[in-house]
Amino acid sequence: MEKFSFKDVLILFAGTIITIGIAWVLLTVTGFVPREIGKLFFEGAVVGQRNILNTLNIATPYILTSIATVVSFRVGMFNIGINGSMYIGGLYAAWAGYKFTSLGHIPHVSLCIAIAIITGSLWMLLPALLKVYAGVSEIISTIILNFVAVLFVSYMANGPFRADPIAPATPRILETAELKQYFPNSQFNSGFFIAVIIAFLTYFILKKTTFGYELRSGGDGLVGFYPSRYSSYLGIPSDRSAITGMLISGGLGGLAGGIEILGNARYFYQELLFNQGFDGILIAIVGKLEPIGGLIASLFWSALRNGGLFVDYKTEVSREIVVILLSILIFFVSAQKLVSSLERFKFVRKLDAFFTRKIK
Amino acid sequence: MTQKNIETAVEVKxxxxxxxxxxANDSVDFKVLKGEIHALVGENGAGKSTLVKILYGIEQPDSGEIFINDKSVEINKVDKAIELGIGMVHQEFHLVPSFTAAENIGLGQEPRNSRGFIDWDKLNSEVSNIAKKYGLDVDPKLRMIDASVGIQQRTEILKTLYRNANILILDEPTAVLTPQETDELFEVIRSLVDEGKTVIFITHKLREVMEISDRVTVMRDGKVQGVSDTKNTSPEELAKLMVGREVFMQVEKEKAKPTEKVLEVKNLWVHDARGLLAVKNFSLDVHKGEIVGIAGVDGNGQTELVEALSGLRPTSKGEVIFDGKNIESFSPRKRRRAGLAHVPEDRxxxxxxxxxxxxxxxxxTSxxxxxxxxxxxxxxxxxxxxxxNLREKFDIRTPGVFVRTGSLSGGNQQKVVIARELSEDPLLTIASQPTRGVDIGNIEAIHKQLIEIRDSGKAVLLVSAELDEVMSVADRVAVIYEGEIVEWVNPKDVDQQQMGLYMAGIKD
Structure with missing residues (x-):
């Protein structure tokens, strides 16, 4: 794994400053007062109970999809089909939520979550098998499956699972299947805690178990290196690791979709739009492909998003401006060449060496 | 010849x-006289590569000055170096396999005819002329995919000459050559110098330094340790400068006392990744208490043989008996558990x-x-x-074990592999090119370890393209050529020339 260094922090800092500068110009040009917008943005992100809860609630699917990315990348598989798994997991969580009528709260929620994980995971079985046994690039097959997933859930919500005579949607899930919302002013729900537990669990499994070691032995990098000869040289069945990694990745995607349904939407409808599966890839890279890094980056990302939503809600500033700014920030964070070009400056080299020594 | 000429070709201050x-380079002063063969020696990580990268414009120095032909210059990119008449032959060749020699040589500077198309005839004849002038025997129309390593290297040298290089930097040019090819390369280098070129020759093989160079610069830890006329120095003295301590060039070992058989390979046939036969009807025994060597030029089936023995590649025909068991169906992990360790060539x-x-x-493995x-x-x-424990026992130089393995030097990476493989106390260690890219001090340590394993009553199968290594470490040596054993030799009874012939597949 690439390790964090002082250079990364410097780039993030510089990137933030430049992004703020660009925002300033954009806002001034479009006739707003940047200082006031900035204040609103900050308030929306992290000030007050309601805003904080909303930020955390938005973070839940990002945490899960970024960790899904972390798992697949570190096994050496370039899975970009997590969004598809999210749709599938979400759809079947909704189905299980209204279908099983005579269960208690805990068994029903657990069942729905299990079904979301299993269906999201199975969705990734095909690309994994195609990769291992036929050499089909998982990048291509998962992209295609993303499209298939959207069309499939749209058909199901409009066909077999449709309940509403006016809108193409499933029935509302039963109360026993709902993830608990604790506060009247926010949709924040217990799904967040599941996501945080998953982040720490993934860290533990990847880093501290023999199972995790075997998963990582073939990959552990940013780019898909599968199959690495290191694992087969040690006698670790690398094909099995690749399939397992994809299934876990898909399962986490399914879980993200399930929690969205059980905690927030409460039913599945045709126009439901998930894109956290794609953002999760970016977030995972920002988090340097570490589960805890993904957790922190998700919280940061959600704060920015929620700040943007708040600005959008309170002012005439278009929400798209936030997306532009986020993209610029991501650009800086992921510009590895930029990071290494900083080595040209002597003070950076010195500080880097200094901090590296400190950490060790 | 060179002493008369005192003009400097390259000087860095x-x-x-x-x-x-x-x-990587700490206040390095380096001076090469016009028309000389200057050897630049040092262990991996001593700063040789950084220095020549700076000369060739790949890296920029933090401070210091460069003079080419007594003129102060700034070499901020490779094009600038070429313009100044500097040419470099990298250790790994930069050739397009599907192109002919002439196409590779002219790439980017092809002569044009009056209609603006490439004038192939002119290119071919130009290449032939340069080749003839310097005694570099290369057919301009030979495709690189069909060319031997020696020919490819000559093509690389021609590439620099075609661009009018006067100062040639050769980075470890002999690492991939047979003894005969090395002799031929030395002939070429001498004729280049006779034609007024200057050659900077990077190597860690001290025998070659003594044979070919006029002067030699030794580097260690980014600093120049000494510069001298080659005839006034000795390999022992150079080794001491390189490593910073006394180095025993000759491997010290007792006579082997082989006991029972631990590995028996019977009529083994193995195919390579392209489905071609790589190992043909190969048989060999290894006993406890001995080191069996396999010598040969790279690419003669050694890779496939070792992979087949360690379980990474299926065998087509034949038997592999290890410690009394047929291990054909064993996975790599099961083979390890049975006591077979493997130090692979691709570290x-x-x-x-x-x-x-x-x-x-x-x-x-544990x-x-x-x-x-x-x-x-x-x-x-x-x-x-x-x-x-392993880090201490095998002297792995690292700030800690929580450091990325990729940040270690080649020698230390190899020590990690060896430490892991030997930590299981195996019956047989298959070591494939164990010292490739490893520096002198560490080579000595690795050789000692192999002999220690032998002396503790275990077996070693040493596969190496480094002739000196096989001959000094192994007790019995099989020479492999195109997947077959040409001859079994006792390292004490055979000279380099004879081995060279065997390695080229020529028997008696």
């Missing part, structure tokens, strides 16, 4: 270049995962066993203790 945490992608931390690579892990959960304390 006070060059310093540092990377995070390392000073970076097979022997290690460079993205993992050092401790993770050190426990690759992580699933108590006390390193219990019930599938790794005991960090035991793993770190285990790793630190």
């Amino acid at each position: 006070n060059i310093t270049k540092s990377y995070p945490g390392v000073t 970076a992608n097979t022997g290690l995962n460079l993205k993992l931390d050092i401790w993770e690579n050190l426990v690759g 992580y699933f066993r108590s006390p390193l892990s219990k019930g599938g959960i790794i005991s960090m304390k035991n793993v770190v203790d285990h790793s630190n």
Whole structure:
């Protein structure tokens, strides 16, 4: 794994400053007062109970999809089909939520979550098998499956699972299947805690178990290196690791979709739009492909998003401006060449060496 | 010849270049006279490559000055170096395999005819002329895919000459050659110098320094340790300068006392990745208490043989009996458990995962066993203790075991592989090119370890393209050529010339 260094922090800092500068110009040009917008943005992100809860609630699917990315990348598989798994997991969580009528709260929620994980995971079985046994690039097959997933859930919500005579949607899930919302002013729900537990669990499994070691032995990098000869040289069945990694990745995607349904939407409808599966890839890279890094980056990302939503809600500033700014920030964070070009400056080299020594 | 000429071709003064945490060149002064063969020697990581990269415009120094032909210059890109008449032949060739020699040589500077198309005839004849002038025997129309390594190297040299290079930098040019090809290369280098060229020759083989160079510069830890006329120095003195301590060039060992048979290979046939026969009807025995060597030029079936023995490649025909058991159906892990360790030739992608931390690579063969892990959960304390023990025992130079393996030097990476493989106390260690890219001090240590294994009553199968290595470490040597054993030799009874002929497949 690439390790964090002082250079990364410097780039993030510089990137933030430049992004703020660009925002300033954009806002001034479009006739707003940047200082006031900035204040609103900050308030929306992290000030007050309601805003904080909303930020955390938005973070839940990002945490899960970024960790899904972390798992697949570190096994050496370039899975970009997590969004598809999210749709599938979400759809079947909704189905299980209204279908099983005579269960208690805990068994029903657990069942729905299990079904979301299993269906999201199975969705990734095909690309994994195609990769291992036929050499089909998982990048291509998962992209295609993303499209298939959207069309499939749209058909199901409009066909077999449709309940509403006016809108193409499933029935509302039963109360026993709902993830608990604790506060009247926010949709924040217990799904967040599941996501945080998953982040720490993934860290533990990847880093501290023999199972995790075997998963990582073939990959552990940013780019898909599968199959690495290191694992087969040690006698670790690398094909099995690749399939397992994809299934876990898909399962986490399914879980993200399930929690969205059980905690927030409460039913599945045709126009439901998930894109956290794609953002999760970016977030995972920002988090340097570490589960805890993904957790922190998700919280940061959600704060920015929620700040943007708040600005959008309170002012005439278009929400798209936030997306532009986020993209610029991501650009800086992921510009590895930029990071290494900083080595040209002597003070950076010195500080880097200094901090590296400190950490060790 | 060179003493009369005192003009300098290259002079660098006070060059310093540092990377995070390392000073690769520390106030380096380096001077090459016009028309001389100047050897630049040093261990890996001594700063030789950084120095020539600076000369060739690949890297920029933090401070210092460069003079070419007594003129101060700034070489900020490779094009500038070429313009100044500097040519470089890299250790790994930069050739397009599907192009002919002439197409590779002219690439980017093809002569045009009046209609603006490439004038192939002119290119071919120009290449032939240069080749003839310097005694570089290359057919301009030979495609590189069909060319031997020696021819490819000559093509690389022609490429620099075609661009009017006067100062040639050759980076470890003999690493891939047979003794005969090396002799031919030396002929070429001499004729280049006779034609007024200057050659900077990077190597770590001291025998070659003594044979070919006029003067020699030794580097260690980014600093120049000494410069002298070759005839006034000795290999022992150079080795001492390179390593910073006394080095025993000759491997010290007692006579082998082989006991019972541990590995028996019977009429083995193996195909390579393209489905071609790589190992043909190969038979060999290895006994406890001996080191069996396999010598040969790279690419004569050694890779496939070792992969077949270690379980990474299926065999087509024949038997492999290890410790009395037919291990054909055994996975690599099961073979290890039976006592077969494998130090692979491809350290970076097979022997290690460079993205993992050092401790993770050190426990690759043992992580699933108590006390390193219990019930599938790794005991960090035991793993770190285990790793630190190995680090100490095998002298792995690293700030700690939580460091990315990829950040270690080649020699230290190899020590990680060897430490892991030997930590299991195997019956037989298959060591494939164990000292490739490893510096002199560490080579000595690795050779000692192999002999220690032998003396403790275990067996070693040493596969190496480095002739000196096989001949000095192994007790019996099989020479392999195109997948077959040409001859079994006793290293004491055969000279370099004879070995060279065997390695070229010529028997008597």
